[in-house]
Amino acid sequence: MPSVQLLPSGSFRALARHKGKTETSTFPRREDARRWAEAVERKMRDGTWERPAATTVAKRTVAHAYDEYVNSAYYASLADNTKRAAKHLHKPLLEFFGDKLLTDVGENDVRDYIELRLKTPSKRCKGKTLSGDSVRLEVAALSGCFKWHIERKNVERNPCLGVSRPRTTRRTGRLSDELVGAILNHPKASGNSREGLFFRLLFATAARPGELAAARKSWYRPDPPQIVIPRTKNEDERIVLIPDSLADFFDYYVKMDETGSDYIFSSRSRAKNAEGDHDWVPFNYASHWRVIVKDLGLRGLVVPHMARHEAISRLFERTDLTEGAIAAISGHRSAQALWRYKHYRSEHSRPAVNALDNIYRQASLGKPVEMLPGEKFKLGAPKKTPRSKRGANLGVFPKSSGTRHLAPLPDASPSASRKLPQGKTKV
16 A cells, blocks of 8 residues: 655655566655555556666766656646646756756756747747746756656756746736627537537636536536536646536536537547547647637637636726636646736725825825724834734725725815924924
């Protein structure tokens, strides 16, 4: 039976053993350690497990190191979407580093790779180069390979850790209300159909298109209406909440589906199986999206994933939800991943800025300085505010009534001048 032990560093050590065979590995998350240990023990029981062949560290190339990493039990335990995306990340890395010895790769080599990739033309967007986010993902994939070999004492250091990676770009691409309406009213994305329901949920739930398209009927919970995705891109569970306006129709759609498919939204595969039939596969939303953007003249400008970005942007811009609450809706592992959206919330601070401006306008006239409503200005040490009332009157977010009313500017007559304590001189 596999065992997982918490180390003082916060990592988890997994131990797999069966009839004298043992193997250990360290992981940052307990669930990853458990899955790895179970996979290794399963291979031990089946007789298919083999200890990785020892290779002289000095002769191990990056290409050989990647082959060991990809064929490891740890890599096999990753989600299918993660492994599918990693294939595209590994190709340019192996072209650049493949023939180099693992021990010879240094920080300057990683910097040269980043500089080269930032100048590489993008295959998706003609006339543009690869984005900093794409290059960051490639460097992260290289770093993951080095981390795996460091745990096995094949190399001593990770050259990616001492290199500044390209900055992530702020989310600036937006979809207007008119454009969202045009997309949802298109014949390929409207009506009481599979396509209409899928695209409505895509915009309303901030779900990743691929995860929503691959959702299974067994993941659906009718009360309360939600889809529980057991494993997402970031290896965590996620709950997709179904809006009340779609709950009844969604429930009817799932229960009345007679296709026999395991997927909520499904399409027929192009290739035939051994029996000569077409299997049911996750919904091919991309084909419908291509028709929509072509008809609207948006080819190459709008992609399905922008629906997710637009939903998150509007949660920041038009609600006062905390970053943690938005992360729970969007399925991000932490609120830090949403910092690129924070600039959409700048207008929420306008009442506080107006209040601060009011304070300094009064101070410039030599009048009693009025603090934020509910507080009094006194010379000397500030009065301590009870913990229960701290932040209660900051007014960072506007109330539902609209504009927050500030205290009017006091009269500038000489009689209203502020008296200073004895011994103080007015400057």
